[in-house]
Amino acid sequence: MSEIFSKAIVEKRNVLNELRSNNLTLQELRFFSIYLSKINPYDKKTRAVKFPLSDFQKIMEFGRLNIQQLKESTDNLLRKIVHIPLDNGGFKGIVLFEQCEVNKDCNGSWYVEISASHAALPLMFDFKDRYFKYELWNALRLKSSNQIRMYEILKQYENLGKREISVKELRELLGIATNEYPRWNNFKMRVLDSCQQALKETTDICFEYERGKVGNGGKWLTIVFTIIKNEPTNAQMTLFELGVGNYIDLNDFKQEAKPDFEKSAPYSSNIDFYMEACNNEFTVSEIESLLSIISTMDLPEHRLGSQFSKYHYLQEQYTYFNAISKQQTILNRFNYFRAIIKAERDKQRGNMNNE
Numbered sequence: 001m002s003e004i005f006s007k008a009i010v011e012k013r014n015v016l017n018e019l020r021s022n023n024l025t026l027q028e029l030r031f032f033s034i035y036l037s038k039i040n041p042y043d044k045k046t047r048a049v050k051f052p053l054s055d056f057q058k059i060m061e062f063g064r065l066n067i068q069q070l071k072e073s074t075d076n077l078l079r080k081i082v083h084i085p086l087d088n089g090g091f092k093g094i095v096l097f098e099q100c101e102v103n104k105d106c107n108g109s110w111y112v113e114i115s116a117s118h119a120a121l122p123l124m125f126d127f128k129d130r131y132f133k134y135e136l137w138n139a140l141r142l143k144s145s146n147q148i149r150m151y152e153i154l155k156q157y158e159n160l161g162k163r164e165i166s167v168k169e170l171r172e173l174l175g176i177a178t179n180e181y182p183r184w185n186n187f188k189m190r191v192l193d194s195c196q197q198a199l200k201e202t203t204d205i206c207f208e209y210e211r212g213k214v215g216n217g218g219k220w221l222t223i224v225f226t227i228i229k230n231e232p233t234n235a236q237m238t239l240f241e242l243g244v245g246n247y248i249d250l251n252d253f254k255q256e257a258k259p260d261f262e263k264s265a266p267y268s269s270n271i272d273f274y275m276e277a278c279n280n281e282f283t284v285s286e287i288e289s290l291l292s293i294i295s296t297m298d299l300p301e302h303r304l305g306s307q308f309s310k311y312h313y314l315q316e317q318y319t320y321f322n323a324i325s326k327q328q329t330i331l332n333r334f335n336y337f338r339a340i341i342k343a344e345r346d347k348q349r350g351n352m353n354n355e
Contacts, residue, residue: 008037008136015130016123017156019082024175025312026145027060028077032096033139033148034059035114036124044125053102053110063272070112074100077114082123094119132156134204141202143319149174150195151203154227158205163225164212170223177300184220190316192223194323199230206230273307277314278337286334290314290341297345317341 010033024032040046057065060073080096098117104110116124134155142148153173157163165173167187174191181187192209200206205227212222274287282290294310302308321337330336 008034009133010036010136010139011041011131011133012036012152013123013127013131014156015084016082017132017152018173019084024080024145026143026148026315028080029145029148030139031056031059031077033136037136039116039124041125041127044121047121047125048099048113048115050111050113053112056112061276063276070102074102074112074114082120094123096120132158138203142198144194144198144316146174146176146191147195147198150191151199151205154199154207154225155205157225158227158229161227163227164222165225166213166222167220179300190320194319197323197326200232202232204230204232274311274314277311278318281318282334282337286338290338293338293341293345297348317344 034051035049038046038049051059053065062069062073078095078097078100081093082096083091083093085091095117097114097120099115101113102110103113132155134152138151138155139148142151153165153170154163171187176187176191181190196207196209207228208226210224210226211220212224215221271284271287274291275282275284278287291310294313297313299306299309299313302312317340318337321333321340324330325333325336
């Protein structure tokens, strides 16, 4: 089994880091970071990167694979678009990747190969200044897309030690939709405080923040971040240590296993899919109990359907729950977690009744 070296380096142009893109999942952000660590930014011939299928599976957090699942995930990567602002107020949309292949090599081992699009090459190659870099392990241990993006947004300014940014721009850079965390207290607790704790525990930087410019009624218009060098415990890690999913044996892809490989039902129909959102901490019956509540809620739509909406909601709430559990003793973790979700459901119903 191949692994990602703990000292792999990601080099990223500032302009690419500042682009607005709210269509990247946690797994896709990890994949992009790993992709950037594998290319040579000074040699465009390295634009096509080949991943052993077992590595691709870990990065995307798949369980048992099938053809339909692979097609959906690789198609989604080929649809990733970033928008470059133009001086006249317009923008130009660029697809990050243009070609993907799932195949066997000469030794019979399965791989996934993906190549950057021609239009995206100036964003990824041949830059001489205005870029930053970090060791890949920093991105691998973070547990949400908000955390990875917050790390990169602040890492870019590490040498300056400060960054003041408007709340509106920060939300856009993090890819947070307008209907997510509309209340400041929720945004502060679930984004700022959650990211602060995660970066402190798992990356090479940490941060403090304070209110900058103030609007009517003391409203936060800008946030001033102080960026501090950090030395977390248990820092470097490999893909093997990510510990996500029940990984396949590559023997499943041999000719005799072909019927299993071609099953069309997506893995998301399995209860194990939802269990992984909570790091497999809870039992099948407990997850079913949580889903019975979540199924009655109005969740943000996901391009892959309602099952993925539920998955990402569970994952988000579980991250929030873990942040709480580090600050206080929780005797019955499931009951506490279920109470959080039920309170959110009841709160949502209350808001709907008041409209």
